[in-house]
Amino acid sequence: MLVLTRRVGEEIVIDGAIRVTVVALKGENVRLGVTAPASVRVDRKEVHERLPASGSRDPSLAAGVASQESSSMQKVQQGDRVQVHYVKRFQDGTVASTRHRAPLALTVGVDHPSLPGLGLALVGLARGARTTVKVPTERAYGAPDSARVRRLARARFPKDQPLPIGKWVRLLNRRGRRRLVRVLEVHADKVVVDANHRWAGQAMEVEVRLIAINAPATGPDLREP
Numbered sequence: 001m002l003v004l005t006r007r008v009g010e011e012i013v014i015d016g017a018i019r020v021t022v023v024a025l026k027g028e029n030v031r032l033g034v035t036a037p038a039s040v041r042v043d044r045k046e047v048h049e050r051l052p053a054s055g056s057r058d059p060s061l062a063a064g065v066a067s068q069e070s071s072s073m074q075k076v077q078q079g080d081r082v083q084v085h086y087v088k089r090f091q092d093g094t095v096a097s098t099r100h101r102a103p104l105a106l107t108v109g110v111d112h113p114s115l116p117g118l119g120l121a122l123v124g125l126a127r128g129a130r131t132t133v134k135v136p137t138e139r140a141y142g143a144p145d146s147a148r149v150r151r152l153a154r155a156r157f158p159k160d161q162p163l164p165i166g167k168w169v170r171l172l173n174r175r176g177r178r179r180l181v182r183v184l185e186v187h188a189d190k191v192v193v194d195a196n197h198r199w200a201g202q203a204m205e206v207e208v209r210l211i212a213i214n215a216p217a218t219g220p221d222l223r224e225p
Helices: 044-050
Strands: 011-014 018-026 029-035 080-090 095-097 104-107 130-135 149-153 168-172 178-186 190-194 204-216
Antiparallel strands (some): 080 104, 080 204, 168 178, 178 190
């Protein structure tokens, strides 16, 4: 079981509904976070008693844990500024994640361009907990829009830039920002591109791990360039 590793963020699920997460380690004591759907009654004493039966062989997980875990543990609320790691999986098999990167900062309840459709899924989670959300196409990157297939002057691209058909290339838009477009046709003086988001038309599954809970946001959400 994951709890055996005694690593912060690892978790174990009891009865398919009660999620127990290792939140902090201090000497021989382990602080646990316990989350469950609102419809499931959670008896914390029973959870601690059942941990050994769920596969834990580490006595420190059964002894001394109750004194470390508290119902007053900080939980995410709407409007909190948090840091998360994520893994996004798309219908075409593409995977995007923050692996080997810094955590993503976002405001809970404010849609972030990197995690559309997340909504309030983080509310109620404690630091180190994970959640997985299935995001339908319309709440992810939307359906493809034929109006975003455009004919651009070849001069918009550097002369020496390869423009392979079907590939994504970066283009400097009118506002001076770089964006990805997919090359559809190349002519002497024109290039036909698809400017829809690369994941438009796809549903996705996003797994999010809560890294930190900061003070409630006081300004607009920071967005990635």
